[in-house]
Amino acid sequence: MLEPENRSTTACVVGGGPAGAMLALLLARAGVEVTLLERHGDFLRDFRGDTVHPATLDVLDQLGLAGKLHTRPHHKIGSMGLIRAGRRSELADFRRLKVKFPYITMIGQWDFLDFITGEAARYPNFRLLMNSSFHDVLRTDGRVCGIRYRDDDGEHELPAGLVIGADGRRSATRAAAGLRPRAKGVPIDVVLFRLSLRDSDPREGITLRIDGGDILGLIDRGSYWQSFVEIPKGDGIRALRAAGVEAFRDKVVRLAPFLADRVGEIESIDALSFLDVRVDRLRRWHVPGMLIIGDAAHCMSPVGGVGVNLAVQDAVAAANTLVEPLLGYQREGTPVSRSALAAVQRRRALPTTVIQLLQRAALRVDLNGATAETRSGAGAGAGPAGRLMGRMIGYGIRPERVRDDRILNGTP
Ligand SMILES: Cc1cc2nc3c(=O)[nH]c(=O)nc-3n(C[C@H](O)[C@H](O)[C@H](O)COP(=O)(O)OP(=O)(O)OC[C@H]3O[C@@H](n4cnc5c(N)ncnc54)[C@H](O)[C@@H]3O)c2cc1C
Structure with missing residues (x-):
């Protein structure tokens, strides 16, 4: 049954991932009435990005929250390395960046999101709807003016001055708006798994281990190795199944011999988590x-x-641009203009496109027959090239800073 929602909101953010949660926090700090909708009942999901980069830490520092985040369980990673034939070289070095936070903070994404939404919840103008799934937009005269969503109590309507879709790679909001991303071809998929970490293990931070065109990624998560193996797109998973779990375990041991005593923890090929690697982009956001x-x-x-x-950077750019129009809507009912929305896309299109181009270039090297070693950027080294890679990964292109004093000074 469709029940009318008795409250409306200025900004309805759909999706409590890094983009949506951060945007909701920033808008709440500036005094915007914001509702964040998340379809799950919690933020606990395995195999998500658990990296908080120096650029994100800078933004949190601006808000006076970086110190507080560091009180949550985390550990710091100063570089990304490559290990080939037992020899390590640095791919990207964050330690040499002359910045306040010269490292990547590894923190469970659930913990990060819990922290961000917890901060947002200190503002009375913030509302979090968990277990609430977007399924369509409301429209008046062709303009989106809210959403329809479902929760345990049924179906609801939530009128909103602006809807922000931050619902991830299989976005239902963009589909409801009639927007379709253009897929950019990528040659790989990835399988992910955990292996236990022992005190005697080499402490490698984030490393790619490479041998004969195979790549094993190992991320030191303190008590376990978050691990992934790249496979060819399309038939890769079928080939893994056909070869069987023993062959897969052998491959892992060939790439990282110290894991020989625990590859039995990989129970079967079906126990691996499969990631359909995608690169795509909307033409109009x-x-x-x-x-x-x-x-x-x-x-x-x-x-x-x-x-x-990148998701956090989008949120910062969107907040910088939209606080004023959203407060205008809140005060006078003035609709947020198309040009304000276009300004957010203009601001973020270049950094996104460049990083996607670099990612695809890195992935294409293999397709052209070069070695996995070349492809992974071996040779960046610990010198200026390693530092440059560190800056590119840690900050990206044109990193965002919070520019609106209402966000910076917002007190609950
Ligand atoms: C296996 C894997 C490993 C990764 N590793 C890394 C990494 O190490 N470092 C890194 O930086 N990135 C990594 N990424 C990518 C990273 O997780 C994403 O780029 C990032 O989370 C994007 O943030 P987002 O907020 O845009 O979307 P998401 O994080 O996808 O968040 C979208 C949110 O919207 C919610 N949602 C979806 N549909 C609805 C709906 N209909 N109604 C309400 N809510 C909805 C989802 O539940 C989710 O919480 C990884 C991704 C995957 C899949």
Whole structure:
């Protein structure tokens, strides 16, 4: 049964991932009435991006929250490395960046999101609807003016001055708005798994281990190795199944011999988590009354692990641009203009496109017959090239800062 929602909101953010949660926090701090809708009942999901980059830490520092985030369980990673034939070289070095936070903070994405939404909840103008799934937009005269969503109590309508779709790579908001991303071809998929970490293990931070064209990624999560193996797109998973779990375990051991005593933890090929690697991008990120950001606007490949940072950067750019129009809507009912939404896309299109181009270039090297070693950027080294890669991964292109004093000074 369709029940009328008794409350409306100024900004309705759909999707409590890094993009949506951060945007909701920033808008709440500036005094915007904001409702954040998340279809799950919690933020606990395995195999998500758990990296908080220096650029994101800078933004949190501006808000006076970086110190507080560091009180949550985390550990710091100063570089990304490559191990080939037992020899390590640095791919990207964050330690040499002359910045306040010269490292990547590894923190469970659920913990990060819990922290961000917890901060937002201190503002009375913020509302979080968990277990609430968007399924359509409301329209008046062709303009999006709210959403329809479902929760345990049934179906609801939520009128809103602006809807922001931040619902990830399979976005329902962009589909409801009639926006379709253009897929950019990528040659790989990825399987993910965990292996236990022992005190005697080498502490490698984030490393790619390479041998004979195979790539194993290992991320030190303190108590376990978050691990992934790249496979060819399309038939890769079928080939893995045909070869069987023993062959897969052998491959892992060939790439990382110290894991030989625990590859039995990989129970079967079906126990691996499969990631359909995508790179895509919307041509237009907005329709009247609605803006799309984060993975919903531009799905990133795992290369460099930059998706969370880009999502947060979109949120900062959107907040900088939209606080004033949203407060105008709140005061006088003035609709948020199309040009304000276009300004957000203009601001973020270049950084997104460049990073996607770099990711695809890195992935294409293999297709052209070169070695996986070349492809992974071996040779960036610990010198200036490693530092440059560190800056590119840690900050991306044109990193965002919070520019609106109402966000910076917002007190609950
Ligand atoms: C396996 C894997 C590993 C990754 N590793 C890394 C990494 O190491 N580092 C990195 O930076 N990035 C990594 N990424 C990418 C990163 O997770 C994403 O780029 C980032 O989370 C995008 O943030 P987002 O907020 O745009 O979307 P998402 O994080 O996808 O968040 C979207 C949110 O919207 C919610 N939602 C979806 N549909 C609805 C609906 N109908 N109604 C209400 N809510 C809805 C979802 O539940 C979700 O919480 C990884 C991605 C995957 C899949």
